[in-house]
Amino acid sequence: MGALSPLFLLAGAAVAVPLYLHLFHRHKTRRLSFPALRYLERTEREHARQIRMRQILLLLMRMTVLLLVVGAGARLFFAGRGASHPPTATVIIIDNSLSSGLVDGERRVLDGLKELAHATLDEATDDDRFWVIRAGEPWLPALPGNAVDGRTAVDETDVSEAAGDLTAALQRGRRLLEVAELPVREIHLLSDLQASAFAQSGEAPAGDIPVVVWSGTRRAAGNRALVGVTVGGGLPPLEGQRTQVTVESMEALGTGDSAHVPVRLVVNERIRGATTLPPGAQATISVPPAGSGWILGYADADPDDLRSDDRRFFAFRSRPPPRVSVQGTAGLFVDEAVSVLSEAGRVRMTAPDAADLLVSGNGAGLDQRPPQGAVVILPPADETLLPALNRRLADAGIPWAFQPAPRVGQSSLVGDALPPVLEGVTVRHAFDMVPVGDPAAPPRTLAEADGRPWAVESRGPSGRRYLLLASPLDRDATSLPVSTSMLRFVDWLASEWSGTGLALAERVVGDHLPAPDGATTVRFPSGSQIEIDGTRTVRGTGEAGFYRFLVGDSTLSVVALNPPRSESRLEPLSEDRISSAIGPEVSVVEREAEWRGEVFRERQGPELWNRLLLSALLLLLIEAFAATSGTGSPLGIRRDSESAPGARPAPSELVGSATSGSS
Amino acid sequence: MSDSRTVSRGGRRADLLDPAALSQLGGMEFVAREVVEGFLMGLHRSPHRGFSAEYAELRAYQAGDDLRYIDWRMFGRSDRYYVKQFEEETNLRAYLCIDVSESMGWSSDPGTQPSKLWYAKHLAASLGLILIRQGDSVGMAAFHERTIDRVRARGGRRQWHELARRLESLESAGGTSAEGALKDLAIRLRRRGLVVLVSDLLVDRDETLTALKFLRHHGHEVLVFHVIDPGERELPAASEARFYDPETEDELLVSVADIRAEYREAVEDALEEWRRDLKPHGIDYQVVDTDSPMTLALRAYLRKRERLG
Numbered sequence: 001m002g003a004l005s006p007l008f009l010l011a012g013a014a015v016a017v018p019l020y021l022h023l024f025h026r027h028k029t030r031r032l033s034f035p036a037l038r039y040l041e042r043t044e045r046e047h048a049r050q051i052r053m054r055q056i057l058l059l060l061m062r063m064t065v066l067l068l069v070v071g072a073g074a075r076l077f078f079a080g081r082g083a084s085h086p087p088t089a090t091v092i093i094i095d096n097s098l099s100s101g102l103v104d105g106e107r108r109v110l111d112g113l114k115e116l117a118h119a120t121l122d123e124a125t126d127d128d129r130f131w132v133i134r135a136g137e138p139w140l141p142a143l144p145g146n147a148v149d150g151r152t153a154v155d156e157t158d159v160s161e162a163a164g165d166l167t168a169a170l171q172r173g174r175r176l177l178e179v180a181e182l183p184v185r186e187i188h189l190l191s192d193l194q195a196s197a198f199a200q201s202g203e204a205p206a207g208d209i210p211v212v213v214w215s216g217t218r219r220a221a222g223n224r225a226l227v228g229v230t231v232g233g234g235l236p237p238l239e240g241q242r243t244q245v246t247v248e249s250m251e252a253l254g255t256g257d258s259a260h261v262p263v264r265l266v267v268n269e270r271i272r273g274a275t276t277l278p279p280g281a282q283a284t285i286s287v288p289p290a291g292s293g294w295i296l297g298y299a300d301a302d303p304d305d306l307r308s309d310d311r312r313f314f315a316f317r318s319r320p321p322p323r324v325s326v327q328g329t330a331g332l333f334v335d336e337a338v339s340v341l342s343e344a345g346r347v348r349m350t351a352p353d354a355a356d357l358l359v360s361g362n363g364a365g366l367d368q369r370p371p372q373g374a375v376v377i378l379p380p381a382d383e384t385l386l387p388a389l390n391r392r393l394a395d396a397g398i399p400w401a402f403q404p405a406p407r408v409g410q411s412s413l414v415g416d417a418l419p420p421v422l423e424g425v426t427v428r429h430a431f432d433m434v435p436v437g438d439p440a441a442p443p444r445t446l447a448e449a450d451g452r453p454w455a456v457e458s459r460g461p462s463g464r465r466y467l468l469l470a471s472p473l474d475r476d477a478t479s480l481p482v483s484t485s486m487l488r489f490v491d492w493l494a495s496e497w498s499g500t501g502l503a504l505a506e507r508v509v510g511d512h513l514p515a516p517d518g519a520t521t522v523r524f525p526s527g528s529q530i531e532i533d534g535t536r537t538v539r540g541t542g543e544a545g546f547y548r549f550l551v552g553d554s555t556l557s558v559v560a561l562n563p564p565r566s567e568s569r570l571e572p573l574s575e576d577r578i579s580s581a582i583g584p585e586v587s588v589v590e591r592e593a594e595w596r597g598e599v600f601r602e603r604q605g606p607e608l609w610n611r612l613l614l615s616a617l618l619l620l621l622i623e624a625f626a627a628t629s630g631t632g633s634p635l636g637i638r639r640d641s642e643s644a645p646g647a648r649p650a651p652s653e654l655v656g657s658a659t660s661g662s663s
Numbered sequence: 664m665s666d667s668r669t670v671s672r673g674g675r676r677a678d679l680l681d682p683a684a685l686s687q688l689g690g691m692e693f694v695a696r697e698v699v700e701g702f703l704m705g706l707h708r709s710p711h712r713g714f715s716a717e718y719a720e721l722r723a724y725q726a727g728d729d730l731r732y733i734d735w736r737m738f739g740r741s742d743r744y745y746v747k748q749f750e751e752e753t754n755l756r757a758y759l760c761i762d763v764s765e766s767m768g769w770s771s772d773p774g775t776q777p778s779k780l781w782y783a784k785h786l787a788a789s790l791g792l793i794l795i796r797q798g799d800s801v802g803m804a805a806f807h808e809r810t811i812d813r814v815r816a817r818g819g820r821r822q823w824h825e826l827a828r829r830l831e832s833l834e835s836a837g838g839t840s841a842e843g844a845l846k847d848l849a850i851r852l853r854r855r856g857l858v859v860l861v862s863d864l865l866v867d868r869d870e871t872l873t874a875l876k877f878l879r880h881h882g883h884e885v886l887v888f889h890v891i892d893p894g895e896r897e898l899p900a901a902s903e904a905r906f907y908d909p910e911t912e913d914e915l916l917v918s919v920a921d922i923r924a925e926y927r928e929a930v931e932d933a934l935e936e937w938r939r940d941l942k943p944h945g946i947d948y949q950v951v952d953t954d955s956p957m958t959l960a961l962r963a964y965l966r967k968r969e970r971l972g
Binding site: 030031032033034035036037038039040041042043050051054627 | 765766769863865895899903904905906907908909910911913914915916917918921922925926928929930932933
């Protein structure tokens with residue numbers, strides 16, 4: 001039971017009034033002189049107890065009337081299943097991540113979650129507001145709506161092959177509810193509570209908003225998955241070169257499963273090899289040389305209950321090695337990397353005017369740069385050389401200038417468009433890069449260090465791409481030259497960034513894909529095509545497979561997106577972590593039958609004030625009848641003697657008193 | 664006095680007046696006289712009226728009157744027939760026993776309703792006047808827990824004035840013990856006579872019955888006037904109250920609503936019990952309500968008197 005005006009309950013103290021009157025003012029009953037008491041005694045003895053009982057009954061009735069009136073004023077309601085609830089702003093988080101596609105018995109986990117979401121919506125009223133957040137598709141907007149809108153959103157929800165970030169979903173739900181107009185708020189979390197879906201640390205994402213959590217599917221399930229496929233050790237094979245594809249299976253997580261899984265390798269829709277893999281093992285399959293063009297393939301294992309992670313894709317373009325020219329003092333590490341790649345046949349050294357990629361140390365060679373090639377500009381280690389660099393930049397029409405900046409210590413490279421090859425790279429010293437004019441194209445920051453641009457790309461007046469790095473590539477300035485990423489970085493510059501090819505950097509479903517220059521359309525794995533908008537970024541990549549960037553009908557590039565490895569790990573969140581991972585106001589439901597009763601925790605029944613007032617009125621009538629019942633004729637007319645001689649109405653009220661005999 | 668005469672002459676006999684109105688007429692002697700004269704005026708047309716050797720008054724002849732009693736002298740003077748009316752000669756000794764206990768002073772409506780004692784005193788005065796006019800001797804005894812006043816039985820108008828004076832002075836007080844007064848009276852009366860008890864009978868029932876039977880045993884005629892206030896027959900409209908006996912201060916919490924009907928029956932049962940217990944012993948019992956005219960009580964006396972001859 002609850003009360004909408006609980007302060008009114010304080011008025012319940014008024015029940016003390018009749019109680020006080022009953023206990024301490026009983027003597028105020030009228031006392032009347034009546035000589036014929038013996039006639040009364042003949043009948044009244046047996047009634048004395050009844051009178052006391054009636055007085056107690058009247059007392060109870062009066063107290064009850066008071067309580068009923070107080071209850072009506074406090075707007076009481078009964079809580080409970082089947083009862084209504086106050087208008088509630090509700091965020092339904094459906095975890096439709098890859099793991100929700102697990103077939104449990106006869107149905108997918110997601111289907112069970114959707115049924116629970118329907119149960120929530122069945123309990124909804126017209127005054128409720130709903131937002132449906134799909135944890136596996138965070139790029140989809142969560143629009144407010146009524147129960148019908150919510151039901152539509154739930155029905156449209158299907159399994160995504162992206163990872164589900166429930167921590168982010170809860171934070172998003174909290175932000176939505178914090179600005180909701182309705183005072184009562186609630187989050188319904190429908191998930192398999194995969195441990196990997198929650199952040200390892202941090203504050204409870206839901207804050208103090210009540211969260212009803214479904215944990216009925218929170219149990220460990222065995223899963224066999226392919227968690228990796230690597231082509232050429234991470235470097236895409238070149239035209240006419242034999243290469244190898246390495247396939248990795250996920251280790252058995254506490255299930256003791258050691259059975260080998262048959263794996264097939266399919267390249268350009270032809271099976272190129274097959275093997276068997278025990279859990280946690282790798283197998284390498286040779287792929288014969290291919291001609292120039294896009295090579296698409298995947299490794300495929302026998303399906304199990306979670307099928308989305310049984311196949312991993314790869315795509316690369318078989319091409320001649322890109323032509324690279326290094327000018328000026330790019331640094332020892334750059335020179336060595338280019339030399340290694342050249343010896344491996346990954347790049348070909350050439351003159352600046354014929355290069356696909358010009359690596360310019362301190363602006364050298366900018367005046368010779370090829371009309372079709374891209375250029376990477378590295379600053380000098382000595383800041384006294386910066387004015388010369390800035391002059392060369394200005395001469396080349398690149399509206400940027402380098403300026404000395406204080407050392408700020410070590411910081412990691414970050415950025416929304418950070419290339420995977422730069423992840424984990426730290427920077428100890430960088431110059432400030434300042435725009436000094438209007439660039440021909442909007443600049444794009446690929447990486448930042450300590451809040452300042454570290455890698456900026458744009459296009460010059462002739463349309464050629466350039467990339468400015470804020471640090472020289474030496475050990476004093478950055479960790480990149482002495483890391484394993486250096487070689488891949490230079491290869492990425494030559495093969496991917498310069499536009500001559502696409503590296504095999506692993507991308508997972510859900511990643512944002514930058515559209516290559518010139519692409520007008522992207523074709524999703526399902527076959528649907530979407531025009532590329534001005535952001536030049538493809539979002540909503542919820543399917544695993546090949547994303548083809550097209551120019552008209554021609555394929556410009558292909559990117560393979562694979563299921564996130566974390567989704568293949570089905571370990572549930574431990575019970576002791578639920579509160580810390582979600583929020584302090586958590587209500588965990590394990591049985592479907594209990595779900596309807598647990599949601600809308602501020603549930604209220606119909607307000608009872610009208611029934612309470614009616615009851616109070618009835619009680620008052622009963623009380624009035626009980627207090628005056630039996631008076632018969634209020635005037636005290638003697639019915640049995642009305643016809644008797646001399647009969648007349650008795651006095652209406654007895655105010656008996658002894659009077660003198662002499663009137 | 665002129666008002667009272669007007670009342671009588673206007674055809675409204677005082678014996679038929681409501682006691683509440685009667686109490687407004689004046690003092691006891693006047694009221695009693697008016698009552699008695701009004702009562703006797705009504706009796707002149709009654710065939711029950713007797714005749715005695717002592718001439719009392721004349722009245723107009725009416726068909727059926729005995730021709731022997733026509734006053735021919737008046738006929739000669741007025742050319743109208745008058746019949747001589749004689750006071751009956753008896754030697755009856757009557758004693759009026761008046762209960763003056765505290766309960767007798769009670770009235771259910773003191774503003775308008777006379778108390779039981781008022782009614783009893785005026786009834787006694789009226790009876791005394793009738794008796795004296797009939798040539799009987801009348802005495803009086805007033806009692807509550809004991810006899811507090813006594814007047815020896817005598818005849819004559821002076822006796823009635825004395826009776827009226829003594830009755831006038833009575834006031835209610837104390838409890839009630841009719842037994843002692845009645846037995847005392849029985850011992851004092853040497854000749855058999857008429858004993859009239861005027862009381863509300865809120866007394867010890869058995870003892871009072873014993874005393875009354877004791878009087879009968881000594882050869883006295885007994886007439887009991889049970890004076891009752893209408894407020895004692897019917898409970899008031901109060902829903903709940905504490906009733907207390909003014910004599911004993913006993914208290915009773917009563918829910919009037921619950922026992923109204925039962926109380927009414929209890930009163931009737933009590934009255935019926937008195938009547939049932941007294942009748943076998945030749946004791947006349949008459950209930951008189953203090954809101955009823957006194958003529959009812961006087962007629963009861965007359966019936967008794969006629970039986971006595």
